Amino acid sequence: MKALTLLRLSFSSSCLLILLVSTLCSVCFCNQNYQNSDRVLCIRSERLALIDLKNNLTDPAKRLSSWVDKDCCSWSGVVCDNFTGHVHEIRLGGHDDKIHDYCYEFDNTDSECVEASNQKLGGTISPSVIKLLHLRYLDLSCNDFNFSSIPAFVGSFQNLVYLNISLSNFGGEIPHQLGNLSTLRVLDLHSDYYSNLHSKSLKWLKNLKGLRYLDMTFIDLTKASDWFPVISNLTSLLQLHFPVCGLDQLPSNPTTVSFTSLIVLDLSYNNFDSMLLPGWIFSLRNLALLDLTHCGIDGVNPGTHVGFHSMPSIRTLRVSSNTFVNSSFLLNGLSSLSNLRVLDVSYCDISSPILGTLQNLYLIEYLDLSGNQIVEEMPKYLSNHCNFTTLDLRYNKFFGNVSELLERFCECESPKLELLALADNLLTGQLPERLGKLKKLDLYNSSCVLTFKKICSYLFLI
Numbered sequence: 001m002k003a004l005t006l007l008r009l010s011f012s013s014s015c016l017l018i019l020l021v022s023t024l025c026s027v028c029f030c031n032q033n034y035q036n037s038d039r040v041l042c043i044r045s046e047r048l049a050l051i052d053l054k055n056n057l058t059d060p061a062k063r064l065s066s067w068v069d070k071d072c073c074s075w076s077g078v079v080c081d082n083f084t085g086h087v088h089e090i091r092l093g094g095h096d097d098k099i100h101d102y103c104y105e106f107d108n109t110d111s112e113c114v115e116a117s118n119q120k121l122g123g124t125i126s127p128s129v130i131k132l133l134h135l136r137y138l139d140l141s142c143n144d145f146n147f148s149s150i151p152a153f154v155g156s157f158q159n160l161v162y163l164n165i166s167l168s169n170f171g172g173e174i175p176h177q178l179g180n181l182s183t184l185r186v187l188d189l190h191s192d193y194y195s196n197l198h199s200k201s202l203k204w205l206k207n208l209k210g211l212r213y214l215d216m217t218f219i220d221l222t223k224a225s226d227w228f229p230v231i232s233n234l235t236s237l238l239q240l241h242f243p244v245c246g247l248d249q250l251p252s253n254p255t256t257v258s259f260t261s262l263i264v265l266d267l268s269y270n271n272f273d274s275m276l277l278p279g280w281i282f283s284l285r286n287l288a289l290l291d292l293t294h295c296g297i298d299g300v301n302p303g304t305h306v307g308f309h310s311m312p313s314i315r316t317l318r319v320s321s322n323t324f325v326n327s328s329f330l331l332n333g334l335s336s337l338s339n340l341r342v343l344d345v346s347y348c349d350i351s352s353p354i355l356g357t358l359q360n361l362y363l364i365e366y367l368d369l370s371g372n373q374i375v376e377e378m379p380k381y382l383s384n385h386c387n388f389t390t391l392d393l394r395y396n397k398f399f400g401n402v403s404e405l406l407e408r409f410c411e412c413e414s415p416k417l418e419l420l421a422l423a424d425n426l427l428t429g430q431l432p433e434r435l436g437k438l439k440k441l442d443l444y445n446s447s448c449v450l451t452f453k454k455i456c457s458y459l460f461l462i
Contacts, residue, residue, distance in 0.1 A: 041085040042072035045131060050078065050087070052128035061118045063092070079137070086134035093164065094142030095119035120144040130156045137162040141188065147171035147196065155180040166190035166215065171197055174219070179204030184211055190241070191218040198223075202230045209234070215241040217266075222246035232257045239264040243291070246270065252278035252301045261286055268293035268318065277324050279304035282311060289316040293344070297322040300330070309333035316342040320368070323349045331357060340364055346392070347371035355379050363387060370394040370421065378427065383408030392421040394442060403429035 047070070054067050066076045072087065073080035079089035095116045121143040129135075135157050141164045150170045154163070155177030163181065166188045174189065174197060181187075187208070191197045198220035205211070211234050221227055221242070228251050231240065237259045247270040257280050265284065268291045275298045281290070282304065290311070300307075307330045308314070314337050319325050325348040334343070335357045343358075346368045353376040354369065362385060370392045378400040382391075388409075402422070409417055410432050421442040 040071045041080060041082075042070065042074075043085050043087075046087045047072040049126075049128040049131040050075070052126045056124045056126040058122040060120075063119065063121065081134070084134075087132045088134060089137035090129075090132075090135065091137070091139045092121060092143070093139040094121065094168075116142075117144075122146060124148065125151050125154075127151065127153050129153075132157070134159055136160060139164045140168055141166045143168040145169050149173070150175055150178075150197075152177045154178065157181060158183070160184055162186045164188040167192060169195065171195060174199040174204075176204040179207045182207050182209070184208050186213040187211060188213070188215045189219060190215045193218060193244075196220070200224060202227050205230050205234065210236050212236055212238045214239065216245060217241055218244050220246050222248070225249060232259055234259055235261070237262060241266045243268040243270070243293075248273045250274050250278060250295075250297075252276060252280075254278075254280050257283070260284060263287060263313070264289045266291040267295060269295070271296050275299065276301045277304075277322075279306065282306040282308070285311060286313055287311050288313050288339075290314060291316070291318040292322055293318045294321040297324045299324050300327065307333040309336040312336065313339060315339050318342065318344040319348065320344045320346045321348070326350050326352075328352055334358060335360065337361065338363070342366040344368040345372075350374055355382065365416070366390045368392040369396065372396050374398065378402055378405060380405060380408075383411075386412035387416060389416050390419045391417065392419065393425065394421045394423045396425055398422070399426040401429040402427050403432075405429075407432045 050067065050072050054064050057064070063076065066074070067078075069075075072078055073085060077091045078087060079091065080086060081088050119142075121140070122145060124145070125140070130153050136159050138154075138157070138160060139162070145168050147169055149172040150165065152175040154165075155175060158180075160181050161183055163178075163184060163186065167190060170191070178187070189197065195218060197218075199216075200223040202221070202224050203226060205214075214231075214234075214237065222245075227242075227247065228249065231237070232254070235258045238261055240259070240262060241264070243266050247267065250267070250270075250272040252274060260283070262284050263286050265281070265287060266289065272295055275296065277292075277297045277300045279301050283306070284290075307327075308317070310333075317337070317340065325331070325345050331350070331352060331354055334340070334354075338361065340361050341363055343364060343366070345354075347370070350369070350372040351374065354374060355376055356379060358364065358367070359379070359381050364385060365387045366389060368390065371394070374396040376396075376398055378398050383405050386409075406429070409415060417438055419440040420438055421440075423442045
């Protein structure tokens with residue numbers, strides 16, 4: 001009986017093995033036939049829609065020169081689903097290496113600016129693109145659409161997850177139809193100083209419940225008084241970039257907010273009327289970047305009992321030109337920010353010693369304390385911070401001899417310091433013979449005795 005059972009199991013196993021081998025051979029044969037065939041993955045109706053898009057665009061750099069053959073899935077900037085052939089992505093962002101920001105055309109050579117300009121697409125966006133029903137990713141950033149309006153039909157892409165039309169010279173009112181993009185995760189409308197992009201209300205954002213990244217830099221929101229109640233209910237939001245938007249209201253009423261998952265909050269260069277920092281900002285414990293530069297905030301909302309110490313994840317803190325920082329309670333809280341890499345508290349009217357508070361923050365790379373009234377002796381421990389790339393202490397009342405400090409900076413195994421600014425202080429001492437990677441030095445009006453022996457030729461005063 002056992003032998004019969006074993007025989008049946010052996011027979012079953014053999015059948016399964018034969019079936020498996022047969023299936024694999026069949027798949028290999030099919031794949032070989034597919035590879036040897038001239039089958040085109042691209043769907044004809046979607047190819048025609050892309051051709052229409054191309055025909056309505058200007059393309060001085062011939063970036064769309066590959067958009068000619070039958071298989072649109074092989075065209076530059078087009079990504080299709082490998083199985084269905086549907087167009088999933090259009091990647092037509094202009095020339096921007098994310099380091100030099102060529103699409104801004106700031107601080108670049110003439111040849112770089114010409115190259116960036118030539119790379120820009122222009123013309124109009126054909127409404128035929130709405131036939132791309134499966135589109136998930138659309139990037140038209142760093143192009144030039146000559147201040148034309150953002151097409152309302154962009155709000156028709158029901159599967160869109162990523163939309164980036166930043167720095168492409170769109171103008172006028174942002175169409176409320178963008179609020180129909182309910183699956184959107186990333187929305188980048190980042191504009192520039194010359195744009196007239198604006199929005200009178202942000203109600204259209206309410207339906208974007210899954211939004212994680214929102215950038216509206218330089219977009220005029222002076223009339224969008226509903227910005228805070230709308231944004232505060234986007235519970236999935238991780239990054240909010242609203243600098244230079246003309247915002248004047250920073251509500252202090254809520255003690256907590258719903259977007260507690262935020263890791264980036266940039267409200268810089270908005271002149272808020274309230275002049276008091278609301279306590280709910282300190283409840284954002286996951287923040288890695290907080291930028292309130294030049295917001296004109298003079299104090300903290302009464303009844304606030306938390307400070308920077310309640311934000312342990314902070315890596316970048318930029319609060320320049322806000323006098324609310326001149327508080328011993330807030331300044332002492334900086335010592336607990338062990339992850340801090342960038343600290344800018346320049347022009348905050350600080351008079352209390354602060355360098356001692358930062359003694360154990362060994363990860364700091366960028367420190368700007370300029371434009372305050374700090375009276376403090378230069379501590380020797382600073383020389384142990386070999387991660388510094390920028391140390392700006394100008395326009396204060398720091399005193400002491402810095403010769404040893406500078407010598408020890410240069411003894412770091414991998415000196416990274418590129419900018420050292422000590423102008424308008426009460427410092428004395430000599431510069432060492434070698435200054436590592438230092439490229440910019442400002443000692444104007446200091447008492448330092450300068451020695452420039454063997455200093456690299458690219459060093460210059462600022």
